[in-house]
Amino acid sequence: MLFTCDLDETLIYGARFLQDENCLTKTKVRLIETKDGREISYMTEEAISRLKALSKKILFVPVTTRTIEQYKRITLFQKEIFPRYAIVSNGGTLLIGGKVDETWEALVKEKVRKNCLSYEEVLLKFKEIYSADWVVSQRRADDLFYYFIVRQDCLPKEKLDSFMDWLKENHWNAYLQRRKLYFIPSVINKGEAVEYLCDHISPDFITAAGDSLMDLPMLQKADYSITPLQGELGRLYQDEDKESKIKITSDTGILAAEEILKYIEDLNIALEKNWHQVAEETV
Numbered sequence: 001m002l003f004t005c006d007l008d009e010t011l012i013y014g015a016r017f018l019q020d021e022n023c024l025t026k027t028k029v030r031l032i033e034t035k036d037g038r039e040i041s042y043m044t045e046e047a048i049s050r051l052k053a054l055s056k057k058i059l060f061v062p063v064t065t066r067t068i069e070q071y072k073r074i075t076l077f078q079k080e081i082f083p084r085y086a087i088v089s090n091g092g093t094l095l096i097g098g099k100v101d102e103t104w105e106a107l108v109k110e111k112v113r114k115n116c117l118s119y120e121e122v123l124l125k126f127k128e129i130y131s132a133d134w135v136v137s138q139r140r141a142d143d144l145f146y147y148f149i150v151r152q153d154c155l156p157k158e159k160l161d162s163f164m165d166w167l168k169e170n171h172w173n174a175y176l177q178r179r180k181l182y183f184i185p186s187v188i189n190k191g192e193a194v195e196y197l198c199d200h201i202s203p204d205f206i207t208a209a210g211d212s213l214m215d216l217p218m219l220q221k222a223d224y225s226i227t228p229l230q231g232e233l234g235r236l237y238q239d240e241d242k243e244s245k246i247k248i249t250s251d252t253g254i255l256a257a258e259e260i261l262k263y264i265e266d267l268n269i270a271l272e273k274n275w276h277q278v279a280e281e282t283v
């Protein structure tokens with residue numbers, strides 16, 4: 001079984017998710033990422049031990065919009081759990097044993113060149129609405145997409161909406177997630193990266209977890225998928241009561257990670273049982 005799993009706010013959580021006193025008293029939490037001495041991300045001990053056990057039984061693949069550098073900052077995946085494959089940069093990069101898969105890298109660059117407007121043209125157009133009043137910083141991540149740190153309360157909403165529409169027409173996607181604004185070529189997405197990986201490893205069964213619209217292409221490719229209640233997808237599917245095969249957790253925040261891992265564990269147990277049954281029937 002393959003388990004493709006988003007990291008931030010699906011499996012790992014920032015400090016703002018620790019403010020819930022209930023959560024802190026109910027559970028033990030461990031710091032799993034620091035940056036320049038600052039504490040960045042946490043998981044519960046329970047989630048860590050579930051993930052450890054699960055990683056021995058199934059193929060766990062982290063799938064994240066983090067850059068290579070940001071992914072490698074997570075000490076848990078450098079010291080305790082060693083995923084053979086990791087998809088980073090929102091699907092733009094596949095790491096195998098920590099090294100960039102150059103075949104996928106070349107394929108991605110070719111797809112962007114053929115299908116999407118150039119990086120330079122996108123930036124040029126963005127400069128028409130850009131202002132230091134609301135853009136704090138700008139970065140071209142792993143040479144694959146742009147992201148900006150923005151002041152949410154100063155966004156020029158109408159101008160930004162029409163810029164996002166323009167991006168879509170030119171085969172780019174835009175995502176606004178709190179302080180982060182992303183512009184990503186549409187061919188760079190988690191779904192296409194998982195598909196490429198699957199072509200190589202041919203999993204019998206695919207499961208997925210993720211919280212945001214960036215995870216949707218990956219969740220749609222899975223046989224079973226789950227999303228945390230507090231996330232963008234959780235809210236979307238709950239509010240609109242959409243017909244969906246995506247399961248929503250009942251727990252929220254850092255505790256939702258435990259529920260997600262339990263769900264995948266149970267699926268794996270059920271699947272193995274099924275195989276045994278089929279094997280017995282065949283005998």
Ligand SMILES: [Mg+2]
Binds near residue numbers: 007008009010211212
């Ligand atoms: Mg996420």
